[in-house]
Amino acid sequence: xxxxxxxxxxxxxxxxxxxxxxxxxxxxxxxxxxxxxxxxxxxxxxxxxxxxxxxxxxxxxxxxxxxxxxxxxxxxxxxxxxxxxxxxxxxxxxxxxxxxxxxxxxxxxxxxxxxxxxxxxxxxxxxxxxxxxxxxxxxxxxxxxxxxxxxxxxxxxxxxxxxxxxxxxxxxxxxxxxxxxxxxxxxxxxxxxxxxxxxxxxxxxxxxxxxxxxxxxxxxxxxxxxxxxxxxxxxxxxxxxxxxxxxxxxxxxxxxxxxxxxxxxxxxxxxxxxxxxxxxxxxxxx
Numbered sequence: 069x070x071x072x073x074x075x076x077x078x079x080x081x082x083x084x085x086x087x088x089x090x091x092x093x094x095x096x097x098x099x100x101x102x103x104x105x106x107x108x109x110x111x112x113x114x115x116x117x118x119x120x121x122x123x124x125x126x127x128x129x130x131x132x133x134x135x136x137x138x139x140x141x142x143x144x145x146x147x148x149x150x151x152x153x154x155x156x157x158x159x160x161x162x163x164x165x166x167x168x169x170x171x172x173x174x175x176x177x178x179x180x181x182x183x184x185x186x187x188x189x190x191x192x193x194x195x196x197x198x199x200x201x202x203x204x205x206x207x208x209x210x211x212x213x214x215x216x217x218x219x220x221x222x223x224x225x226x227x228x229x230x231x232x233x234x235x236x237x238x239x240x241x242x243x244x245x246x247x248x249x250x251x252x253x254x255x256x257x258x259x260x261x262x263x264x265x266x267x268x269x270x271x272x273x274x275x276x277x278x279x280x281x282x283x284x285x286x287x288x289x290x291x292x293x294x295x296x297x298x299x300x301x302x303x304x305x306x307x308x309x310x311x312x313x314x315x316x317x318x319x320x321x322x323x324x325x326x327x328x329x330x331x332x333x334x335x336x337x338x339x340x341x342x343x344x345x346x347x348x349x350x351x352x353x354x
Contacts, residue, residue: 072335073120073121073122073335074116074119074120074121074122074288074289074333074335074338075121075122075124075333075334075335076116076121076122076123076124076286076331076332076333076334077124077125077126077138077141077169077331077332077333077334078109078113078123078124078125078126078136078138078330078331078332079125079126079127079128079135079136079138080106080109080125080127080128080136081102081105081106081109081128081136081320082102082106082128083128083129083130083131083132083133083135084100084102084105084128084133084134084136084320084323085099085100085102085133086098086099086100086133086322086323087133087158088156088158090156090158090159091231091232091234091323091324092231092232092234092324093232093321093322093323093324094322094323094324095322098322099322100319100320100322100323101319104319105319105320108315108316108317108318108319108320109136109320109330111315111316112293112315112317112327112330112331115293115313115315116286116288116293116331119288119289119291119293119313120288120289121288124173124334126138126141126165126166126169129161129165131161132159132161132162132165133323134158134159134162134323135162135165136320136325136330137190137320137323137325137329137330138166138330138331138332139188139189139190139237139325139328139329139330139331139332140152140154140159140162140187140188140189140190140235140329141162141166141169141170141188141189141332142166142170142188142189142332143186143188143189143192143215144175144189144332144333144334144335144336145219145336145342146336146342147174147175147176148175148176148177148178149166149167149170149175149176149177149178150178150180150186150188150192150215150218150219151163151166151167151170151177151178151179151180151188152166152180152186152187152188152190153179153180153182153184153185153186153211154185154187154206155185155187155206155207155208156206167179173334178218180211180214181214183210184208184210184211184214185206185207185208185211186207186208186211186214186215187206187207187235188332189237189332189333189337190202190206190235190236190237190329191203191206191207191235191236191237192207192212192215192236193236193237193240193241193242193337193339194242194336194337194339194340194341194342195242195245195246195248195266195267195339195340196245196246196339196340196341197221197222197245197341197342198221198222198223198224198266199215199216199219199221199222199223199224200223200224200226200236200240200242200263201215201223201224201225201226201236202225202226202227202228202235202236202240203225203226203227203228204227204228204229205228205231205234205235206234206235209225209227212225213225221342224262224266226240226255226259226262226263227255227256227258227259228254228255228259229254229255229256230253230254232279232324233251233254233278234324235329237283237284237328237329238254238281238283238284238324238329239251239254239255239278239283240254240263240283241283241284241285241287241328242267242287242337242339242340243271243287243292243310243338243339244269244338244339245339245341246267246268246269247267247268247269247270247271247308247339248263248267248269248270248271248339249270249271249272249273249282249283249285249301250263250270250271250272250273250283251272251273251278251282251283252272253275253278254278269308271301271304271305271308273298273300273301274300276297277297277298277299277300277301280294280295280296280297280298280321281294281295281317281321281325281326281327282294282295282297282298282301283328284325284326284327284328284329285327285328286327286328286331287337287338287339288338289338290309290310290311291310291311291312291313292305292310292311292312292313293312293313293314293315293327294312294313294314294315294326294327295314295315295316295317295318295321295326295327296314296315296316296317296318297314298312298314302314315327317330
């Protein structure tokens with residue numbers, strides 16, 4: 069079966085900056101260099117395009133500096149976009165921007181119940197047929213339970229216990245249905261046991277490379293794109309048959325994001341088993 073061309077949603081960092089502090093990485097006294105940020109973002113776009121990805125853009129909006137982190141727009145499942153509902157009020161304005169973009173590009177927009185916080189592909193990642201859902205810091209466990217009902221798939225909640233790894237995609241990256249990169253100390257003991265039980269091949273990253281956002285990687289087939297500063301991870305990826313790529317993203321690390329945070333796969337992550345399944349009927353609501 070021929071899989072579709074990778075489609076990735078991104079947003080130019082025209083209005084990106086550290087305007088508030090909603091995670092431990094952010095410090096308004098340590099501002100991002102917008103010119104350098106744009107150059108780093110464009111280098112990531114060019115790298116992903118060179119790997120065969122089709123880049124689609126949501127227009128930047130003044131006053132929404134974190135709109136650039138499109139991984140948090142929602143969770144894609146076939147032609148449904150499960151829209152995020154942000155816990156920090158500073159990001160809640162992004163919700164309608166992303167909802168309008170999804171609707172105008174043929175996705176059925178599904179909104180979580182207003183009482184649930186859910187931060188999209190930042191906290192929900194498929195590995196095979198199982199959806200792993202991070203909770204506690206940004207998304208809540210009730211949102212994970214709602215997702216299981218909405219999507220009709222197995223959802224494994226994982227409690228995140230380190231505030232520096234506040235989204236699941238900062239400490240966990242599925243590579244294939246049986247393989248993932250992870251940073252074990254970001255999870256509680258139960259979460260560590262569950263991950264080792266469900267995923268047979270795990271690549272653990274060291275503390276210093278986790279701080280360089282080694283787990284916040286973009287996967288395109290057998291290619292894995294990360295921030296710079298992850299040499300041991302890259303060596304292990306080569307041993308496992310992957311081709312790693314690095315590109316500097318330090319201006320975005322200042323806000324607590326890196327390669328994965330800057331992207332949303334519109335066709336489904338390569339590790340998601342549903343990409344190879346026929347489209348089924350939807351029970352969502354617009």
